[in-house]
Amino acid sequence: MTRQTTGASTAAAPIAAATPAVVVDVDILERNVAAMASFAAKNGLALRPHAKTHKIPGIAHRQVAAGAVGLTVATIGEAEVFAATGIEDIFIAYPLWVDERAAGRLLALTDVARLTLGVDSAEGAQQVARSLGAAASRVAVRVEIDSGHHRSGVPPLQAADVALAAASAGLSVTGVFTFPGHSYGPGAAAPAVADENAALSAAAVSLQDAGFTELEVSGGSTPSALSSSGDTLTELRPGVYVFGDAQQWELGHCRPEDIALTVESTVVSRRTGPAGEPRFVVDAGSKVLGTDRAAWATGYGRLLDHPDARIVALSEHHATVEWPSGQDVPPLGARLRVVPNHVCLTVNLVDEVLAVRDGVAEERWAVAARGRNS
Numbered sequence: 001m002t003r004q005t006t007g008a009s010t011a012a013a014p015i016a017a018a019t020p021a022v023v024v025d026v027d028i029l030e031r032n033v034a035a036m037a038s039f040a041a042k043n044g045l046a047l048r049p050h051a052k053t054h055k056i057p058g059i060a061h062r063q064v065a066a067g068a069v070g071l072t073v074a075t076i077g078e079a080e081v082f083a084a085t086g087i088e089d090i091f092i093a094y095p096l097w098v099d100e101r102a103a104g105r106l107l108a109l110t111d112v113a114r115l116t117l118g119v120d121s122a123e124g125a126q127q128v129a130r131s132l133g134a135a136a137s138r139v140a141v142r143v144e145i146d147s148g149h150h151r152s153g154v155p156p157l158q159a160a161d162v163a164l165a166a167a168s169a170g171l172s173v174t175g176v177f178t179f180p181g182h183s184y185g186p187g188a189a190a191p192a193v194a195d196e197n198a199a200l201s202a203a204a205v206s207l208q209d210a211g212f213t214e215l216e217v218s219g220g221s222t223p224s225a226l227s228s229s230g231d232t233l234t235e236l237r238p239g240v241y242v243f244g245d246a247q248q249w250e251l252g253h254c255r256p257e258d259i260a261l262t263v264e265s266t267v268v269s270r271r272t273g274p275a276g277e278p279r280f281v282v283d284a285g286s287k288v289l290g291t292d293r294a295a296w297a298t299g300y301g302r303l304l305d306h307p308d309a310r311i312v313a314l315s316e317h318h319a320t321v322e323w324p325s326g327q328d329v330p331p332l333g334a335r336l337r338v339v340p341n342h343v344c345l346t347v348n349l350v351d352e353v354l355a356v357r358d359g360v361a362e363e364r365w366a367v368a369a370r371g372r373n374s
Contacts, residue, residue, distance in 0.1 A: 019266040019283055021263065021354055022288065022352075023261070023263070023353065024243070024353050025357075028259070029059065029062075029242055030062060032242050033063055036049070046069045046235040047063075047235075048089075048218070048235055049068055049071060049072065049239060050072040050093070051072065051073050052072075052074045053343065053344045053347065054243065055078065057081070057085040059242060061085070063242070069089055069235075070087065072239070073090060073091070074092070074094050075092070077373065077374055079109055080105065081368050083109055083112050084112075088114060091118075091177075092118060093118050093144075095124050097124060098127055103131035106132065110138040116141065117139055117142075119144065119162060119171075120144040121162060122161060122162055125141060129169030129171050136170040137171070139171065141166050142173070142175045142176055142218065143159045143203065144177055145177065145203045147198075147199035148182045148196070153178060153179075157206055167212075173212055175204075175234075176207065176216075177235075178218075180220070182195070183221050192221075193224045193227045196220075196228075218235040220235075242260065243259065244260060244261070245261070246297070246299075246302045250298065256304055259339055261346070263288055263337070263339075264337055264338075265284040265319070267336065269281040269332070271320075273322060278324075278325065278329045279312075280320075280330065281319065282321060282336060282338065284319050285316045285318045289311075289314065289338065289341070289346055290340060290342055290345030291314060298310055299311045301338050303321065303336050303337065303338060304337040308324040351367060
């Protein structure tokens with residue numbers, strides 16, 4: 001297939017699929033997987049990608065084949081899906097409150113995979129141990145640290161208290177982790193990495209002083225990943241890097257040519273905006289793009305082949321695109337590639353994605369962990 005360069009990206013012929021269609025360019029995906037694996041290896045870091053981004057076993061196995069030590073997930077349900085396909089090392093990076101039903105599911109997972117859980121309180125750790133009973137030692141835990149995102153996690157100097165409570169309850173404490181989520185913002189990655197290093201270093205020292213050794217020190221996000229090093233971290237957990245999205249593009253953490261997932265959409269209506277600017281509507285609304293828009297974002301998404309256009313409004317099945325003045329407006333029926341702001345949401349909104357190589361659809365990949373929110 002012939003491709004033509006348009007602006008900052010590479011135009012592609014329309015895929016023969018009903019729109020909106022979530023399309024993954026496999027060549028770009030595999031390049032992104034290989035690049036992050038190479039970066040981690042060169043910096044002495046274990047790579048444990050967060051699979052909540054893609055939720056697709058075939059992508060997970062590509063990541064492991066490229067060198068990842070295992071996966072990060074957010075829920076027991078996600079862990080079950082990936083373990084069932086042969087992923088043998090899984091970290092649930094979330095402070096679960098484990099009841100009897102959850103305990104049964106966790107123990108079943110330990111029959112087929114090395115399983116690690118996040119904890120961020122003595123009470124949470126004790127609840128895990130209580131629910132698992134005599135089998136508590138089959139699950140490892142890491143203490144979650146708040147490194148500046150101020151979501152879950154404990155202050156660094158409280159980490160040892162949580163670790164000691166977990167160990168006293170019969171759990172194996174293997175390290176500390178954080179999510180530097182405050183790296184998502186213009187110019188925010190470098191300060192977030194500094195915060196992450198300081199917080200994890202202090203937490204690790206507090207655990208070592210309390211008698212814990214050979215600690216795993218885990219962190220990283222897609223915006224901060226390439227600024228990370230093995231000086232503090234032993235493990236890196238980015239997720240979005242496999243696909244890229246409009247947020248990462250706008251922040252400068254990926255290029256248009258690095259974006260592997262787009263939503264192929266059709267122009268269904270054309271309008272003139274309030275100031276006379278050209279506008280049109282494509283058939284990819286919030287039910288496929290999601291509604292995330294950070295305060296600093298310039299729109300609800302972007303068009304891969306037209307970097308100056310912006311999605312300025314969303315409803316369930318409509319995305320209103322503001323088009324640059326002086327350029328020919330796409331006709332009704334035109335196919336365009338939309339880049340979602342937050343790709344994790346888009347994947348979780350569809351049952352399958354279309355896997356494409358050289359512009360030719362090869363397979364349909366089931367989003368196997370879609371909706372596995374508990």
